[in-house]
Amino acid sequence: MPDRAKVAVLVSGSGTNMAALLYASRAAGCPYEIVLVASNNPDAGGLKLAAAEGVPTFALPQKGMARLDHDMAMDAAIRASGAQYVALAGYMRILTAEFVSGWDGRMLNIHPSLLPKYKGLHTHERAIAAGDSHGGCTVHLVTAELDDGPILGQTPVAIVPGDDADTLAARVLIAEHQLYSRCLAALVSRGTSPEWLTQQVRERALALPEAEETLSHGMACFGIVKGKKFAYVSSDHHGDGKHALLVKISGPDEQAQLIENDPDRYYRPAYFGDGWIAIRLDLGDTDWDGVADWLGRSWRSVAPARLAAMFDF
CATH class of the missing domain: 3.40.50.170 (Formyl transferase, N-terminal domain)
Structure with missing residues (x-):
């Protein structure tokens, strides 16, 4: 326990x-x-x-x-x-x-x-x-x-x-x-609680412009309508025992730096490559304003230029 x-x-x-x-x-x-x-x-x-x-x-x-x-x-x-x-x-x-x-x-x-x-x-x-x-x-x-x-x-x-x-x-x-x-x-x-943590992500992700939720490989997945995905919620994926938010980042250097600075919170998500980071949500001290910022940044990285220009937040 x-x-x-x-x-x-x-x-x-x-x-x-x-x-x-x-x-x-x-x-x-x-x-x-x-x-x-x-x-x-x-x-x-x-x-x-x-x-x-x-x-x-x-x-x-x-x-x-x-x-x-x-x-x-x-x-x-x-x-x-x-x-x-x-x-x-x-x-x-x-x-x-x-x-x-x-x-x-x-x-x-x-x-x-x-x-x-x-x-x-x-x-x-x-x-x-x-x-x-x-x-x-x-x-x-x-x-x-x-x-x-x-x-x-x-x-x-x-x-x-x-x-x-x-x-x-x-x-x-x-x-x-x-x-x-x-x-x-x-x-x-x-x-x-996986359900509660996923709901917190859902509320913040769907508050972004033209965001939608789908299910991908058993994970809650958030993307821009008819566009690219900007976030996933991984819950005990492949039995790893972790509940995490997966968002896009700039590349391997940022990924490595985040993991080095806080290896308990950040990790490289399997099958997603260097352009993504996994952020643990189940440590009991999640900064939900920070999660909203990560989601917003990830959304901007995949949003079409015409959409990103309309929503400067």
Whole structure:
């Protein structure tokens, strides 16, 4: 099994969602482990549970500290733990944009409503008052705007006759405990998921002018409509165990230089020759803006002059 992703969990209270994440992490095959539980409340029950379970903890009260200073101290503790992802589990602090941006795409939260409905507090009361048939919970990536990041998963929970906020909340909490660990596992795994990686390439390749996708020798292949190919996605090609993007380059000198500078990431693709380079996508740290640049450059190298002239990007 590959190394498990390291996750820090932030709590302010009893930490029931933290506990759900922790116990799920101990199941065979779980792709993450909890390396730190941190809190702005030294008396948080979640800290006591984590300590009892042998998980390192960190506490820093925010009283008397500027919000940014507190966030940066929390950030330093998280990074010192080696965490690669942050899961908010009842962390009752509105985070600064500076903190959030440092964990872009790697910080997630769970919210007790079916977002985009009922951002903020008192979600169950609001769902009942609105006459909704269902409440529920949502796991989403954290952005600078409260409860507004991309949704990773949702579970609807029926509102039954006679429900009040407390009875609905109790059932939604069960759903939260089920949903959060699954979404976290999926998030930390997607950097090595062939389907997800191919989709990331697909979105960027097909955004280029007159691009189309075909299948070539079992590989997703991208070219200009009725024209030449500019990219392939190789997934375990001939059993090499690699997931990579293949793009055109200037020739053997550039190929050799790229491989020399970063032999773990770049390699010479079999059967493609010196005019192509393979770029590993499954190392867990892919620069997707860089991938878009590679695709754009490769597209320009095969685009007809009349098309390239029309799209200077």
